[in-house]
Amino acid sequence: MTISNSFPLLVGIFFSLIISGCGRNVNINKYYDIDTTEKSITVPPGSSLLIGAFKKSLSTNGWKMSVYRGPEVEESAKGLS
Numbered sequence: 001m002t003i004s005n006s007f008p009l010l011v012g013i014f015f016s017l018i019i020s021g022c023g024r025n026v027n028i029n030k031y032y033d034i035d036t037t038e039k040s041i042t043v044p045p046g047s048s049l050l051i052g053a054f055k056k057s058l059s060t061n062g063w064k065m066s067v068y069r070g071p072e073v074e075e076s077a078k079g080l081s
Contacts, residue, residue, distance in 0.1 A: 039063040 043055055043065045058065060 040066070042066050042068045045069050 039062050041058065041063055043058075044051060045067050046052075047055060055065060
């Protein structure tokens with residue numbers, strides 16, 4: 001069986017998995033209502049791939065963005081003076 005012959009089979013299996021996952025009962029916890037008037041969001045650093053387009057879209061729609069660069073890490077060498 002070549003790749004071109006098995007492609008429809010792979011696509012069928014892929015969509016079967018997607019459709020079977022859609023019927024699951026999902027439990028969502030809602031902690032508070034989302035304030036739609038407060039347009040602020042935390043975004044990852046960088047602008048590669050879709051992140052740049054996403055940030056540009058948010059900016060043109062009036063969103064305030066804060067960039068999360070990750071946790072601060074402090075390195076030290078123990079036992080050395």
